Amino acid sequence: MSRHPAIAYLDGHRLRLALQVGVHQLLSRQQHLNKINVFPVADGDTGTNLSLTLHAMLGGLRARPERHAGRALARVADAGLDGARGNSGAIMAQFFQGLSDAAAAHARLSPDHFAVAAHAGASYAREALSEPREGTLLSVLSAFAEAVRQQAARRRADFITLLDDALQQSEIALARTPDQLAVLRKAGVVDAGAEGFVELLRGMRDFLSEGEARRPPAATIAGLDGEAAHAHEGDEAQATHRYCTECVVLGEDMDPRKLREALTDEGDSLVIAGARHKLKVHLHTNQPDRAFNIAAGFGEVHGQKADDMWQQQRDVSNRSRKVAIVTDSAADIPDKLIDELGIHVIPVHVRFGEASYLDKLSMSWEDFYRRLDEDPNHPATSQPAPGEFRRIYQMLASHYDSIISIHVTAAASGTWQSAVSAARRLEDADIHVVDSRSVSAGLGQLVMAAAEKAGEGADARAVLEHMEAHRDRTRVWGAVADLSFGVRGGRVSPAKQKIVDALHLTPVLTARRNGKVDAGGVLFGQSRTVERFTGFVARRARKGRHYRLLVGHCNAAEEGQALLDALRQRIPEVDALPLVPVGPALGAHAGPGTLVASLQERDVDDPRTP
Structure with missing residues (x-):
């Protein structure tokens, strides 16, 4: 590898370019990282989560380039909290938060400054977890920080030498992760999040060593790179908790420890990253709503996410x-x-x-x-x-x-x-x-x-x-019980509601073949809706055709079940699916009491739904 003159400091500009190449290096291994992801849950998304997290960080610098290293890192850390995804992404965001806090005053980072910041980053990352584990990203961050400290202590180290040695020590720590975590050893892989950090570091080192923002070939998102693919097939039991839940909490002088204590019993893999004015929450739980409600007790909740x-x-x-x-x-x-x-x-x-x-x-x-x-x-x-x-x-x-x-x-x-x-x-x-x-x-x-x-x-x-x-063979209708909700939402004019109420009509909405949702008919009268709507739908089913039926209700389960039972009787060749509640996308405008029915004409040889 050709060497350029020693680099004695990092300013915001050089830091941005190095981070950019590091992110592209990680992207080139995204598929591989997804494939070897077995801890804390084998959900195959570590590469994606790290890529999105680091892209968000890089976006914080691209939006407004900054020459001051401390302020550049502050933007990286802030963007990282907003964009962090997954367990490894949240830990990475907290690592950069530590870097930022320790380097805030420095326009240029010397090796000594960087060593202090790296130690703070590794410490912040470890403190963010309710149950830190060795053999993970934490172990490699600690090895990285220690290697940087030792190089900086030699006083003649420049950033190329420093990152060369730090990369070597991080690779050694990565290779040890299967010895520290049984689940990795059983699958025959290293920790995916830890390897992601090593790839980031490798790209940054290459940029500083070669003196140009050399971008490796872009990752092929759709294909498999083959290496270690499916290494953990059948090795992992189902995750204890179903949802990978995340949010950002904004407030004044929030206490991360108290928030951690409040969420500890709600699940596992808890990470609280950030500072007192902005905290990133990552939690595996079965009840995302409870986690979000608890977080709301500490500040304003934004960026809610819950992956299955x-x-x-x-x-x-x-x-x-x-x-x-x-x-x-x-x-x-x-x-x-x-x-x-x-x-x-x-x-x-x-x-x-x-x-x-x-x-x-x-x-x-x-x-x-x-x-x-x-x-x-x-x-x-x-x-x-x-x-x-x-x-x-x-x-x-x-x-x-x-x-x-x-x-x-x-x-x-x-x-x-x-x-x-x-x-x-x-x-x-x-x-x-x-x-x-x-x-x-x-x-x-x-x-x-x-x-x-x-x-x-x-x-x-x-x-x-x-x-x-x-x-082309699927129809849907909704009998709207109260047009006032459509008026409140701006979808229906007050004049139309007055006419409908004066004539005691029940409007029926439908989705037309061009996708427009509008009036599809009316039921005369505002009582006996189930009976009238049953006839309306049944008359639109052609004789001798086989249908699948799906009935929904807007907080009217009893009426919905009655409609489902009645349509079963009226349409001879029909397979009925279980009753389903209608969500806010329609319910906000149609209002409580609305009933929905969908008929789908099926092929003769289609398997019938039990």
């Missing part, structure tokens, strides 16, 4: 499916079938005033309708951000040949466009984003049809053709 690790573990062990199916929570699907069919659901955001929630994760449907009744603020729903789609797409691309992402009609929501924006940034992944042109139970039926075909081992083309065929 049980589903991710199934993805890691996937051998028969070529295609992953993704949708958003506007799709109303029975919970049991979401699990059985392996569907990945990205939650819609729900806001009451200043309080924000994740549909069906941090707010259940029962809580939503209770809040809808009690809160003077009418709820607003918004699509997931492109970054949320990008994160799930990157993880799934490590385990599937293709991804088909099916979403609520683009005529009524920006969700489809958000998913398209994310897919365009992942050029090497085979991602197909589909506008369902439907809502609620109709969207749910289309997603299930695609997931069933994918479960047969079909490729993306066959799944898309199957879904497209069923899209």
Whole structure:
């Protein structure tokens, strides 16, 4: 390796370039890191989480370049807290928080300054965990910090020598991780998060040694690099807790230790990163809503996330499916079938005033309708951000040949466009984003049809053709009990409500073939809705055709079950799915008491749903 003149200091500019090359080096190994991820949970996303975390950090510098090293690190640390993903990402963010705090006053970092900062970073990272474990990223961070300290103590060390030695010692510590953690030894792999840090360090060292921002070939997101792939197949039991839960808490003079104590009994893998004005929470739990509520007692909660690790573990062990199916929570699907069919659901955001929630994760449907009744603020729903789609797409691309992402009609929501924006940034992944042109139970039926075909081992083309065929044969209607909620949400004019109430009508909404959701008819009268709506739907089922039926309700389970039972009797050839509660995406505008029915005409040779 050619050597350039010794580098006596790092300023913000040089730090940014070195970090940029380090991030690209890590990206080149993203697939490999996903494949060897077995601790703390074998959910196959460590490479993706570290990549997203470090991209966020780099974005903090790109947005506003900074020559002052201390201020540059402060921006990196702050961006890292906002963008940290997963256990390793949260630990990495806290490491940079320690670097930042220790280096804050220095415009240029000398080896001595850097040694003090590295020690602070390793200490911060260890203190952030409720149960620190050796054989993880923590062990390699400690080895790195000690190597930097020893080199700096020699007084003649420059940054090239310092990082050369620190990289060697970090690689040695990485190789020892299987001896320290039995789960790694059993799988025959090193710790994925620790290896991610070593890759970052290697890229930074290469930049400083070679004197240019040399970028390694970009990682192939969709393919497998083959190395260590599936090394942990069958070795890991299901994670004790289901959701990898994260949020950022903003406040004044918050106490991280008290927040840690409050969350300790809520799950495991708890990491509290950050400073007293901004804390990043990472927790594995079965009740994300409880964790978010506890965090809200310390400050304002932002950036809520709850990934289903049980589903991710199934993805890691996937051998028969070529295609992953993704949708958003506007799709109303029975919970049991979401699990059985392996569907990945990205939650819609729900806001009451200043309080924000994740549909069906941090707010259940029962809580939503209770809040809808009690809160003077009418709820607003918004699509997931492109970054949320990008994160799930990157993880799934490590385990599937293709991804088909099916979403609520683009005529009524920006969700489809958000998913398209994310897919365009992942050029090497085979991602197909589909506008369902439907809502609620109709969207749910289309997603299930695609997931069933994918479960047969079909490729993306066959799944898309199957879904497209069923899209034209899927109808959905909603009998709206009270138009006032549509008026409050701005979807219905007050004049229309006055006419409907004066004539004692029950409006029926439908999703048309172009995706527009509007009036599909009326029921005469505002009583006996189940009876009238049953007739309305049954008359639209053609004789001699076989249908699948999905009925939903907006906090009206008794009426929903009555509708389901009545339609079973009225439509001779029908397979009925379990009753499903309708979520906020429709419920915020249709209101409590609304009933939804979707009929999907099935092929003669389709297996009937029991």
